[in-house]
Amino acid sequence: MIASPPRIGGLDVQSWGDPQDPVVLLIGAPQGLSPDWRRWVRALVEAGRHVLLADALEAGDEAAGLRRLLTDISSRPAILCSAQTLAAVVPALVVTGPALASCLIVAGEAPVEATAPLDGLPILTLDPDAPADPGETADAVILAFLERQAPREALYYQAGSDPRTLRDALGCFATGVTVVTTQDEAGQPVGLTANSFSSVSLDPPLILFCLARSSSNLERFQRAAHFAINVLHIGQQPMSGAFARSSAERFDGVAWETWDTGAPILSGSLASFECATHQVVEAGDHLVFIGRVTRARFEPRRAPLLYFRGRYRRLHFA
Numbered sequence: 001m002i003a004s005p006p007r008i009g010g011l012d013v014q015s016w017g018d019p020q021d022p023v024v025l026l027i028g029a030p031q032g033l034s035p036d037w038r039r040w041v042r043a044l045v046e047a048g049r050h051v052l053l054a055d056a057l058e059a060g061d062e063a064a065g066l067r068r069l070l071t072d073i074s075s076r077p078a079i080l081c082s083a084q085t086l087a088a089v090v091p092a093l094v095v096t097g098p099a100l101a102s103c104l105i106v107a108g109e110a111p112v113e114a115t116a117p118l119d120g121l122p123i124l125t126l127d128p129d130a131p132a133d134p135g136e137t138a139d140a141v142i143l144a145f146l147e148r149q150a151p152r153e154a155l156y157y158q159a160g161s162d163p164r165t166l167r168d169a170l171g172c173f174a175t176g177v178t179v180v181t182t183q184d185e186a187g188q189p190v191g192l193t194a195n196s197f198s199s200v201s202l203d204p205p206l207i208l209f210c211l212a213r214s215s216s217n218l219e220r221f222q223r224a225a226h227f228a229i230n231v232l233h234i235g236q237q238p239m240s241g242a243f244a245r246s247s248a249e250r251f252d253g254v255a256w257e258t259w260d261t262g263a264p265i266l267s268g269s270l271a272s273f274e275c276a277t278h279q280v281v282e283a284g285d286h287l288v289f290i291g292r293v294t295r296a297r298f299e300p301r302r303a304p305l306l307y308f309r310g311r312y313r314r315l316h317f318a
């Protein structure tokens with residue numbers, strides 16, 4: 001998380017996440033953020049929210065100070081406040097509340113009368129003593145409430161328009177990362193990073209990957225009757241970077257072995273699949289290589305390297 005201290009509405013404000021995202025304004029968070037609030041900030045940023053944390057409001061001037069802050073934020077933010085600060089927040093939102101904020105989340109036990117003056121403003125109270133559904137965390141309840149009350153705007157792509165938007169839409173599909181390899185006619189190892197891997201069929205056992213026509217290795221893969229897919233684990237991110245850069249020395253310092261075909265099997269990979277090339281299908285600016293799996297090996301206890309929205313990611317186990 002990156003924090004920067006801009007001033008909004010005359011107050012120092014810490015911020016996390018992308019300023020383009022819809023704002024969630026935290027008020028009355030414990031000094032230094034307690035573990036709960038810290039977890040909420042992380043969950044909010046991961047869910048595409050821009051989180052602002054306002055400094056303490058000036059005593060005696062809380063309502064006016066908060067109203068100044070809210071009018072200085074360009075879009076109507078969602079407000080997350082503690083039950084203890086509710087007495088300072090409610091006066092700022094009376095009557096004009098729905099014009100200044102999209103919704104209010106109160107962390108802690110708050111009597112219904114406390115928020116009664118905020119007619120028309122959607123309110124969620126996170127009562128720590130109220131029975132939650134089994135397995136439903138406060139983070140999940142907050143995120144679901146925000147999705148209903150302050151939904152993010154979707155972006156649209158239409159055939160023929162802006163390929164960048166289509167690329168971004170496709171980037172919403174989280175993938176693993178592989179290094180696809182083969183051996184060329186001179187016996188040299190060949191490999192590149194690819195996330196277009198997919199399983200195709202169990203009987204017969206078929207998998208595929210897509211290779212750009214622009215790849216300097218296109219002909220080598222076309223001429224070889226085989227290839228291997230190496231699925232990377234979280235510790236192999238540098239290898240993914242190396243096999244995506246144009247360099248003749250991609251295999252330098254990399255431990256690998258061969259099985260039946262000569263296609264490099266990268267040591268320690270999460271999984272490796274050796275394949276006989278079954279079919280090559282021309283598809284736009286890529287060729288789809290379908291392989292029949294002849295041998296596979298996998299490591300059952302490692303976490304995968306992930307790729308999502310153009311960045312490497314790691315799996316968070318619940």
Ligand SMILES: Cc1cc2nc3c(=O)[nH]c(=O)nc-3n(C[C@H](O)[C@H](O)[C@H](O)COP(=O)(O)O)c2cc1C
Pocket residue numbers: 177192193194195196197209210211212214215216217218240243244245246307
């Ligand atoms: C995460 C990631 C996934 C990639 N997936 C593919 C892919 O599926 N197919 C492809 O042709 N290139 C893919 N690339 C790009 C190639 O790895 C990169 O262009 C490489 O330099 C091509 O090398 P070459 O020209 O030596 O074949 C990917 C790159 C990254 C970083």
